[in-house]
Amino acid sequence: xxxxxxxxxxxxxxxxxxxxxxxxxxxxxxxxxxxxxxxxxxxxxxxxxxxxxxxxxxxxxxxxxxxxxxxxxxxxxxxxxxxxxxxxxxxxxxxxxxxxxxxxxxxxxxxxxxxxxxxxxxxxxxxxxxxxxxxxxxxxxxxxxxxxxxxxxxxxxxxxxxxxxxxxxxxxxxxxxxxxxxxxxxxxxxxxxxxxxxxxxxxxxxxxxxxxxxxxxxxxxxxxxxxxxxxxxxxxxxxxxxxxxxxxxxxxxxxxxxxxxxxxxxxxxxxxxxxxxxxxxxxxxxxxxxxxxxxxxxxxxxxxxxxxxxxxxxxxxxxxxxxxxxxxxxxxxxxxxxxxxxxxxxxxxxxxxxxxxxxxxxxxxxxxxxxxxxxxxxxxxxxxxxxxxxxxxxxxxxxxxxxxxxxxxxxxxxxxxxxxxxxxxxxxxxxxxxxxxxxxxxxxxxxxxxxxxxxxxxxxxxxxxxxxxxxxxxxxxxxxxxxx
Amino acid sequence: xxxxxxxxxxxxxxxxxxxxxxxxxxxxxxxxxxxxxxxxxxxxxxxxxxxxxxxxxxxxxxxxxxxxxxxxxxxxxxxxxxxxxxxxxxxxxxxxxxxxxxxxxxxxxxxxxxxxxxxxxxxxxxxxxxxxxxxxxxxxxxxxxxxxxxxxxxxxxxxxxxxxxxxxxxxxxxxxxxxxxxxxxxxxxxxxxxxxxxxxxxxxxxxxxxxxxxxxxxxxxxxxxxxxxxxxxxxxxxxxxxxxxxxxxxxxxxxxxxxxxxxxxxxx
Numbered sequence: 001x002x003x004x005x006x007x008x009x010x011x012x013x014x015x016x017x018x019x020x021x022x023x024x025x026x027x028x029x030x031x032x033x034x035x036x037x038x039x040x041x042x043x044x045x046x047x048x049x050x051x052x053x054x055x056x057x058x059x060x061x062x063x064x065x066x067x068x069x070x071x072x073x074x075x076x077x078x079x080x081x082x083x084x085x086x087x088x089x090x091x092x093x094x095x096x097x098x099x100x101x102x103x104x105x106x107x108x109x110x111x112x113x114x115x116x117x118x119x120x121x122x123x124x125x126x127x128x129x130x131x132x133x134x135x136x137x138x139x140x141x142x143x144x145x146x147x148x149x150x151x152x153x154x155x156x157x158x159x160x161x162x163x164x165x166x167x168x169x170x171x172x173x174x175x176x177x178x179x180x181x182x183x184x185x186x187x188x189x190x191x192x193x194x195x196x197x198x199x200x201x202x203x204x205x206x207x208x209x210x211x212x213x214x215x216x217x218x219x220x221x222x223x224x225x226x227x228x229x230x231x232x233x234x235x236x237x238x239x240x241x242x243x244x245x246x247x248x249x250x251x252x253x254x255x256x257x258x259x260x261x262x263x264x265x266x267x268x269x270x271x272x273x274x275x276x277x278x279x280x281x282x283x284x285x286x287x288x289x290x291x292x293x294x295x296x297x298x299x300x301x302x303x304x305x306x307x308x309x310x311x312x313x314x315x316x317x318x319x320x321x322x323x324x325x326x327x328x329x330x331x332x333x334x335x336x337x338x339x340x341x342x343x344x345x346x347x348x349x350x351x352x353x354x355x356x357x358x359x360x361x362x363x364x365x366x367x368x369x370x371x372x373x374x375x376x377x378x379x380x381x382x383x384x385x386x387x388x389x390x391x392x393x394x395x396x397x398x399x400x401x402x403x404x405x406x407x408x409x410x411x412x413x414x415x416x417x418x419x420x421x422x423x424x425x426x427x428x429x430x431x432x433x434x435x436x437x438x439x440x441x442x443x444x445x446x447x448x449x450x451x452x453x454x455x456x457x458x459x460x461x462x463x464x465x466x467x468x469x470x471x472x473x474x475x476x477x478x479x480x481x482x483x484x
Numbered sequence: 485x486x487x488x489x490x491x492x493x494x495x496x497x498x499x500x501x502x503x504x505x506x507x508x509x510x511x512x513x514x515x516x517x518x519x520x521x522x523x524x525x526x527x528x529x530x531x532x533x534x535x536x537x538x539x540x541x542x543x544x545x546x547x548x549x550x551x552x553x554x555x556x557x558x559x560x561x562x563x564x565x566x567x568x569x570x571x572x573x574x575x576x577x578x579x580x581x582x583x584x585x586x587x588x589x590x591x592x593x594x595x596x597x598x599x600x601x602x603x604x605x606x607x608x609x610x611x612x613x614x615x616x617x618x619x620x621x622x623x624x625x626x627x628x629x630x631x632x633x634x635x636x637x638x639x640x641x642x643x644x645x646x647x648x649x650x651x652x653x654x655x656x657x658x659x660x661x662x663x664x665x666x667x668x669x670x671x672x673x674x675x676x677x678x679x680x681x682x683x684x685x686x687x688x689x690x691x692x693x694x695x696x697x698x699x700x701x702x703x704x705x706x707x708x709x710x711x712x713x714x715x716x717x718x719x720x721x722x723x724x725x726x727x728x729x730x731x732x733x734x735x736x737x738x739x740x741x742x743x744x745x746x747x748x749x750x751x752x
Contacts, residue, residue, distance in 0.1 A: 090574070114504075126652045203591075208592055209641070210680070212592075221730065260537050268530040268532060275522035286512035290505050303680070304641040319573035326714075329716045338745055338746075338747065340746060341678060341745065342679055417699050417701075421699065
């Protein structure tokens with residue numbers, strides 16, 4: 001303390017004179033933020049490797065593409081309902097009256113360099129984003145990764161999914177073409193159907209009766225600022241919690257609940273993740289370039305009286321549309337008030353479903369009495385009941401999804417619309433039950449082949465990880481401990 | 485890695501032309517090239533584990549929890565001693581929060597009657613086509629359907645109307661609506677009573693209207709009663725008459741609120 005300049009402090013000064021810029025900058029940052037200490041730990045962080053862990057990564061990278069393409073689109077899109085007469089380079093629409101929103105989206109597609117690629121890549125990235133999230137959700141479900149200590153991250157993840165769904169719909173609605181207008185009208189009716197508060201809620205959200213004068217501007221702010229901002233915050237939390245907990249791993253030799261076995265972040269895992277980012281982006285842009293999506297110039301601008309037959313919403317909304325279709329014509333009326341029909345399939349059903357999902361980790365712990373910490377994943381076959389529930393949910397979802405194209409199905413198969421409806425109405429109960437039963441049996445059968453009895457607490461197994469596609473599984477070698 | 489350089493050059497070249505498919509493919513080649521390059525690099529030349537790391541404990545030890553509780557309570561006592569100040573503070577923040585809620589009211593008008601009336605209200609409005617021209621009964625042949633609007637309100641969201649020319653004898657008018665038609669011409673709201681989609685598909689043979697969104701089916705001859713699908717309410721009917729010049733007019737508003745149902749739509 002008494003010494004003014006201890007020798008230890010002189011050495012860094014020497015380093016600062018290092019001519020190479022990177023060590024100099026690193027030292028500069030370290031003296032102010034202590035970055036070397038922190039980053040050293042980060043570089044040595046271990047990530048387990050398995051193909052199923054990459055699903056969440058795809059979602060993250062699709063989000064990166066969404067942000068990039070989205071920023072590009074904001075430079076050209078005008079979220080305004082004011083009408084203009086089209087006079088651009090897409091001649092079939094010449095002289096047609098349309099909103100500025102639709103007009104700017106058309107201009108963006110035909111007259112802005114690379115505009116169409118960016119718009120289509122943005123749309124494709126949104127579809128990939130939600131697909132990856134859904135797949136990731138099922139992976140987490142089937143492996144029981146949501147158990148203690150990860151319940152909070154399960155909740156954060158579900159919230160991310162809901163926000164992603166909402167933002168997908170908001171973006172879809174902005175273009176003000178015939179399809180998005182119809183979709184919007186349906187969502188308006190869904191909100192309107194909420195008992196007691198529905199009329200107020202729609203009025204406040206839409207700024208009045210459908211279509212609502214302030215709607216586009218409001219949805220635009222939500223779509224490009226508020227929802228993405230919340231997404232970024234929650235995504236950061238999702239990953240921070242992941243880093244703090246350290247990733248789960250499949251059981252295998254040398255893998256225990258108190259360790260984590262895999263690759264170091266630097267350089268191998270970082271390189272793999274980086275490669276994956278580029279590959280995800282490559283696929284999205286390839287789709288954006290060659291696979292036409294949402295050709296709004298064909299749909300035309302929104303007209304309240306316009307009809308669009310055989311149309312489907314984006315895939316992630318399909319299950320709700322399917323539910324709306326196959327719901328029989330029932331509604332609840334008493335004392336001059338009513339709970340309209342759409343409330344049940346489009347508000348109550350998803351409400352119950354997501355509440356159950358949010359509560360799932362706690363319900364499971366209550367039923368199994370298992371409140372212990374888990375870092376080793378379950379194999380689906382070892383948890384026949386959970387797997388059966390997951391399969392039933394998947395089947396339920398798929399039946400609803402297919403019901404959303406009931407009109408196309410009936411046209412293709414030459415069945416009457418009524419027959420198709422009844423098939424779906426029965427399937428929605430029968431298919432999940434049957435598939436859950438089959439899944440359960442299958443799990444038990446697989447267990448018997450393994451020669452294991454269904455045990456609550458399982459020993460790590462030798463033949464894990466089973467689905468690893470990285471050639472000789474890393475588990476084959478005994479892990480070496482990282483020197484600290 | 486060589487593919488990366490080549491593809492970047494290609495991309496710059498092609499951007500001059502600006503052709504969507506080519507742009508997409510080239511972007512994919514560039515990004516894919518980089519991705520494949522890094523992946524190969526990582527797999528061939530980077531160290532591979534498995535490495536192991538201990539997880540450590542997530543929860544705090546009892547001693548740490550106790551220390552926290554102690555510190556927290558020590559600080560809390562300081563606040564509790566000034567109880568009045570604390571209450572004032574809570575009150576101020578609470579009322580600020582309440583006041584902040586009020587602007588929500590400005591987001592939209594009171595729903596009121598808006599959902600229950602259309603521009604037809606009051607009656608006497610001519611029915612006009614998309615281009616604003618009025619309609620005479622002879623303009624719509626038997627089995628014909630056209631979309632009409634209240635004059636001066638073309639493309640108003642709650643006003644699209646279907647004007648249908650039924651075959652004679654096909655219509656069984658409801659009680660009190662016997663004089664709502666002109667020469668077998670009937671008019672119904674085009675908005676589905678399920679979710680407000682335009683009900684656009686008319687099967688003249690059967691006299692059925694089909695909604696393209698969720699396949700609700702309405703029997704036009706029977707007051708547009710829903711006979712299949714999720715819809716529960718009949719399509720609202722519009723009372724028709726002729727004005728002095730022989731054009732079709734509506735003598736009043738629809739028989740019930742149009743479009744999707746809501747909490748108090750029965751209180752008309």
